[in-house]
Amino acid sequence: MPDIRIVVCMKVTPKPEEVGVDYSTNLLDRANARSEINPPDMNALELALSLKDIHGGRVDILSMGPPFFEPFLRVGLAMGAERIFLLSDPAFGGADTLATTYTLARGIDHIGGVDLVLCGEESSDGATGQVPPGLAEWLSWNQITLVDRIVLDKDKHLINGRREVPGGVEVLQTSLPAVVSVKTASNEPRFMNYRIKERVFSEDLVTIWGESDIEVEKTMIGLTGSPTMVSGLAQAPSRERRQEYLTGTVEQITQGLVALLNELV
Amino acid sequence: MSETDHLIIDDAIWEELIELTGGAATICYQCGSCTANCPWGLVSEETISVRSMIREAQLGLPLNTANLWLCTTCAYCEAYCPRGVTISDVILGLRQLAWHDRETPPGSPSLLWSVYWNNNPWSQPPSHRSIWAKDLELHYYDPAKHDVLLYIGCTSAYDRRAQMIAKAIVHLLRAAKVPFGVLKDDEPCCGEAVLSLGHRQYFQEVAEHAAHTLDEKGVHRMMVISPHCYDAFKNQNHFLDKRIEVTHYTTFIADLIDTEKLDLAKPIDGTVTYHDPCYLARRNQETQAARKILDAIPGLKLEEMERIGEDTLCCGAGGGRMWMETDPGMRFSDLRVHEAKATGANLLATACPFCLTCLEDSVKGDRTSGLIVKDVAEIAALSCVE
Numbered sequence: 001m002p003d004i005r006i007v008v009c010m011k012v013t014p015k016p017e018e019v020g021v022d023y024s025t026n027l028l029d030r031a032n033a034r035s036e037i038n039p040p041d042m043n044a045l046e047l048a049l050s051l052k053d054i055h056g057g058r059v060d061i062l063s064m065g066p067p068f069f070e071p072f073l074r075v076g077l078a079m080g081a082e083r084i085f086l087l088s089d090p091a092f093g094g095a096d097t098l099a100t101t102y103t104l105a106r107g108i109d110h111i112g113g114v115d116l117v118l119c120g121e122e123s124s125d126g127a128t129g130q131v132p133p134g135l136a137e138w139l140s141w142n143q144i145t146l147v148d149r150i151v152l153d154k155d156k157h158l159i160n161g162r163r164e165v166p167g168g169v170e171v172l173q174t175s176l177p178a179v180v181s182v183k184t185a186s187n188e189p190r191f192m193n194y195r196i197k198e199r200v201f202s203e204d205l206v207t208i209w210g211e212s213d214i215e216v217e218k219t220m221i222g223l224t225g226s227p228t229m230v231s232g233l234a235q236a237p238s239r240e241r242r243q244e245y246l247t248g249t250v251e252q253i254t255q256g257l258v259a260l261l262n263e264l265v
Numbered sequence: 266m267s268e269t270d271h272l273i274i275d276d277a278i279w280e281e282l283i284e285l286t287g288g289a290a291t292i293c294y295q296c297g298s299c300t301a302n303c304p305w306g307l308v309s310e311e312t313i314s315v316r317s318m319i320r321e322a323q324l325g326l327p328l329n330t331a332n333l334w335l336c337t338t339c340a341y342c343e344a345y346c347p348r349g350v351t352i353s354d355v356i357l358g359l360r361q362l363a364w365h366d367r368e369t370p371p372g373s374p375s376l377l378w379s380v381y382w383n384n385n386p387w388s389q390p391p392s393h394r395s396i397w398a399k400d401l402e403l404h405y406y407d408p409a410k411h412d413v414l415l416y417i418g419c420t421s422a423y424d425r426r427a428q429m430i431a432k433a434i435v436h437l438l439r440a441a442k443v444p445f446g447v448l449k450d451d452e453p454c455c456g457e458a459v460l461s462l463g464h465r466q467y468f469q470e471v472a473e474h475a476a477h478t479l480d481e482k483g484v485h486r487m488m489v490i491s492p493h494c495y496d497a498f499k500n501q502n503h504f505l506d507k508r509i510e511v512t513h514y515t516t517f518i519a520d521l522i523d524t525e526k527l528d529l530a531k532p533i534d535g536t537v538t539y540h541d542p543c544y545l546a547r548r549n550q551e552t553q554a555a556r557k558i559l560d561a562i563p564g565l566k567l568e569e570m571e572r573i574g575e576d577t578l579c580c581g582a583g584g585g586r587m588w589m590e591t592d593p594g595m596r597f598s599d600l601r602v603h604e605a606k607a608t609g610a611n612l613l614a615t616a617c618p619f620c621l622t623c624l625e626d627s628v629k630g631d632r633t634s635g636l637i638v639k640d641v642a643e644i645a646a647l648s649c650v651e
Contacts, residue, residue, distance in 0.1 A: 015390060017390040017392060017393070018390070018392050034391065042378075188372070189374065189375075191364070191374040191377045191378060191464070191467075192467075193365070194466040
């Protein structure tokens with residue numbers, strides 16, 4: 001049985017607490033926000049690398065985004081991934097999840113020989129959770145969503161993916177190739193390996209593909225390929241909290257608190 | 266060990282350890298005084314064999330990690346070592362090897378990632394670093410206007426209890442009319458949390474970035490709140506411009522009292538005992554400034570504990586233990602509270618956010634102690650009439 005080849009889809013997202021809202025346009029203002037690797041994608045990469053620790057094989061990173069993603073994604077190389085494939089072209093810009101998954105799927109086709117695609121369960125900015133199932137559809141592969149553990153049977157070329165459900169766990173089996181989304185915080189991502197960090201941050205380990213490098217239909221990518229229309233945005237009023245500060249001695253505060261709790265029960 | 270288990274000396278480990286520790290272990294002659302003096306012996310019948318770890322390091326034996334992460338790097342063993350071995354350097358070197366082998370305690374990679382993405386070990390957003398001071402109207406540091414940079418540090422910036430230390434220091438500096446500034450959200454992490462977990466290679470990156478930022482801001486003098494940050498800047502950060510004067514806040518405040526710029530006039534009726542933080546007392550021989558501040562407060566009587574000054578007992582939070590769980594009954598701070606209680610004091614003072622946290626936790630667990638734990642700065646601020 002040849003070594004398994006895993007591709008982890010990763011993206012770079014703005015730090016959520018630094019994204020502001022322009023209330024005049026109701027659009028997100030990301031201009032001053034610092035970026036990071038989408039935290040759930042770190043869990044996907046860790047799961048991929050732990051499979052490589054056990055079974056060998058190869059782990060690559062696939063991303064779609066502007067060139068500034070590159071130094072962020074190199075963190076994944078320092079964790080143990082082999083290579084980065086970055087789909088970067090202005091023509092890919094403005095994509096919704098349909099066009100994004102189409103483009104990523106063509107990237108996976110172009111890489112070739114991929115057995116398993118792992119994704120974080122969702123991104124911290126879009127938070128749709130649609131990319132893993134969308135990818136599986138475009139690739140016509142099986143999928144398991146929200147797993148926290150994968151057991152690989154290399155000889156039979158299948159995986160068992162475990163996920164939590166209310167009241168227990170499900171273990172789902174699928175043949176490979178397959179797409180799997182990984183539950184956020186289901187593992188602790190390893191820190192960068194400083195024996196290789198300097199090398200992988202400087203060596204030519206990044207492949208950048210534009211529109212003409214992968215086989216894509218022009219009408220299916222970027223803004224043109226995105227049927228999602230935002231018809232309107234509105235602010236949801238935040239719920240007013242009832243605040244009451246109790247003062248006095250410890251006994252008075254305690255009695256006041258008990259009285260308030262009694263009103264509620 | 267059975268007769269068939271042979272120890273295999275690994276030349277690669279040996280060479281790497283020599284490099285990582287600067288050969289610190291080589292001069293050890295295995296007398297075992299480190300094991301005998303290790304404070305873990307005070308809370309456990311079977312103490313950790315520091316001597317064995319040093320021996321393994323000398324020989325380049327494959328790593329036995331069981332006890333490696335218990336060390337609080339308090340340096341008590343170093344004080345008694347007849348050969349002057351910098352034992353905590355050996356421990357941190359062994360930890361660096363454990364990072365290479367990914368044999369680190371759960372949670373420690375997340376701590377390093379937090380420093381990497383957030384510039385603090387507390388997994389807090391970098392843009393929230395100065396929220397603690399939002400009502401204080403602090404000035405951004407300007408070398409042309411300010412005598413000193415007040416370096417807050419991650420713990421005093423984010424931990425609600427430790428924020429009170431920073432607020433007390435601000436109160437004292439304003440009372441003494443000291444022109445000072447802060448770096449707000451631009452303040453760099455000192456990296457001590459990373460170093461304490463043994464990742465010296467990543468620490469070098471953090472230290473270089475911190476030194477570069479301080480240099481860029483034109484800092485010539487800085488006052489530091491945590492003794493851990495203080496030690497990191499003063500002794501560990503080799504990128505820092507040697508012309509930058511690094512002072513712990515206790516020294517700075519004691520000088521203000523000496524030069525009559527700060528008057529602690531309001532009496533505090535009570536008895537205080539002072540817990541010396543390891544990173545001030547043992548690592549930096551700074552034991553008098555905090556006592557000078559406490560002595561200056563009218564009405565306050567200082568009663569010393571059994572282990573004081575450079576002979577202090579660690580609170581248990583150094584060496585990255587701040588981020589690990591220590592079972593009740595195994596906490597050095599419990600012993601310290603017991604010692605403090607024996608002095609008859611009603612106030613237990615310290616000058617370190619980590620010590621404050623540990624001692625306060627132990628006081629909460631001992632309802633009979635009758636002790637209130639406060640930082641020296643908080644006590645001084647109570648006595649200071651602005």
